[in-house]
Amino acid sequence: MEFVIxxxxxxxxxxxxxxxxxxxxxxxxxxxPPSLLPNFAELCRSSSKEVDKVAVVVDIRGxxxxxxxxxxxxxxxxxxxxxxxxxxxxxxxxxxxxYKEQRRPHPLSTTGTxxxxxxxxxxxxxxxxxxxxxxxxxxxMKLSRLKEEILDIFVHGKITYNLNVTVMSFGYKYGxxxxxxxxxxxxxxxxxxxxxxxxxxxxxxxxxxxxxxxFDVTRIFIRKLEDILLFLLPYYIKEGKSNLVxxxxxxxxxxxxxxxxxxxxxxxxxxxxxxxxxxxxxxx
Numbered sequence: 001m002e003f004v005i006x007x008x009x010x011x012x013x014x015x016x017x018x019x020x021x022x023x024x025x026x027x028x029x030x031x032x033p034p035s036l037l038p039n040f041a042e043l044c045r046s047s048s049k050e051v052d053k054v055a056v057v058v059d060i061r062g063x064x065x066x067x068x069x070x071x072x073x074x075x076x077x078x079x080x081x082x083x084x085x086x087x088x089x090x091x092x093x094x095x096x097x098x099y100k101e102q103r104r105p106h107p108l109s110t111t112g113t114x115x116x117x118x119x120x121x122x123x124x125x126x127x128x129x130x131x132x133x134x135x136x137x138x139x140x141m142k143l144s145r146l147k148e149e150i151l152d153i154f155v156h157g158k159i160t161y162n163l164n165v166t167v168m169s170f171g172y173k174y175g176x177x178x179x180x181x182x183x184x185x186x187x188x189x190x191x192x193x194x195x196x197x198x199x200x201x202x203x204x205x206x207x208x209x210x211x212x213x214x215f216d217v218t219r220i221f222i223r224k225l226e227d228i229l230l231f232l233l234p235y236y237i238k239e240g241k242s243n244l245v246x247x248x249x250x251x252x253x254x255x256x257x258x259x260x261x262x263x264x265x266x267x268x269x270x271x272x273x274x275x276x277x278x279x280x281x282x283x284x
Contacts, residue, residue, distance in 0.1 A: 001045055002026075003081055004055040004154065005037075007128055008088035009121060010107055011095045013138045013146055014057050017088060020150050026055040034058050034069035041081050060121050061107050069128060086153070087125075087132035089242075091179075092118050094139045135242045137164040140278050149274065163237050165273050166245045169203070169261040171253025171281040180247040182232075184225060184260075189218055192255040202282050203258025212259040222260065226267050233273065253281030 004021065006014050015030070022028040032040065037056065044051040060066055076083055090098075092115070099106055099114050108124075109117030129135065136149055170177050172187070192198040192208050201208045212218055229246070236244055248264065250256040258279050265277045 001041075001051065001081065002053045003041055003044075003076070003083040004053075005083055005085045006055060006057045006088070007059050007085065007125070007132070009090060009095060009118070009125065010060060011098045012088035012090040013136075013141075014059060014088050016143055016146060017086065017150060018055055018057050020147050021053075021055040021154065024151070024155060026053045027051050028055045028057075030057045031061050032056045032058055034066060034072045037069075037072040038075040038079060041076055041079065045081070060124055066124065073131075084134070085128070085132040086150075087129050087135045089129070089135060089137050091137075091139045129242075130240075133162070135162055135164065136274070137166075137243050137276070140166065140276055145276070163233065163241065163274065164243045164276065165233070165268055166243070166276045166278055167261045167265040167268070168245060168247045168278045168280055169253055169257035169282065170247055170249045171257070171284065172249050172251055174253060174281050174284065176249070177245065177247045177280060179245050181245045182229075183247045183249065186221070186248055186250050186256045186260050189221070189250070189256045189260075190215055191251070193252065198255070202254045202279075203256065203260075203262060204279070204282070208255055209259050209262070212256055213263075218260075222263055222267075225260075225264060229264070229268065230271065233268075253279070253284065258282055 004026065006017050008014055018028050018030055027044065029040065037058070040056065041054070044054050058069060073083070095118050096114050106114045106117030106121070108120045134153055136146070138146060168177055168180070176183065189212060192201070192211050195211065198208050198211055203209060203212065233244070246264070248257045248261045261277060261279065265275045268275045
């Protein structure tokens with residue numbers, strides 16, 4: 001029996017995740033008290049009907065019951081039930097934004113602010129996050145991308161590293177992305193902005209991509225960037241880093257940086273890394 005435990009930050013997308021699994025024929029249960037996990041697993045295993053795929057959401061809504069989670073996980077292991085933990089996360093800023101848009105209180109902010117609730121929840125979930133098999137950051141992730149990610153993990157069986165990589169293009173004229181871990185400046189590449197027929201297009205358009213990639217210096221740079229990233233990423237994983245932002249900048253963030261970011265994202269996805277692509281300034 002496949003047993004999936006979904007947990008993570010409130011507002012990070014757990015409800016959407018379990019609906020996606022339900023749509024692909026998992027037997028799903030939301031907001032289960034952790035102490036009931038072993039009994040529920042045994043019930044599913046001994047059911048007269050075949051229940052071979054189960055997913056449950058266990059999170060901070062269980063309040064005082066949440067502390068029973070690790071005892072229940074140990075009991076599942078003793079019962080011979082193999083489980084996987086999917087942890088959904090998002091930045092504090094994004095979580096605050098989502099709560100304000102939905103006009104909902106945070107489960108732990110009944111006597112404080114949303115920020116206070118998020119801070120307390122992060123502390124409570126710190127250990128379970130470390131023990132999770134998959135960590136998915138939904139900060140800049142649309143529902144369609146979340147579905148794709150979950151299908152990659154639980155249906156297609158693709159190997160995914162426990163690292164969320166964001167490849168972000170940006171324009172230096174609008175400032176550096178504040179959450180960058182690695183920054184690469186591609187302003188040394190020939191600029192399509194000065195080609196009248198390309199000026200109004202972006203690095204998402206084939207004609208701009210072909211122009212940028214037509215130069216030897218571009219192809220050499222991408223090979224060298226690929227080498228350094230494939231060298232570095234395993235070490236970030238080894239050190240326990242779960243989120244990495246690779247920022248690639250040109251002057252306006254529309255042509256060269258977008259083209260290079262698209263190429264790097266494709267390379268990392270081919271190497272089975274979990275990649276989110278974000279063109280920050282392409283529409284400015």
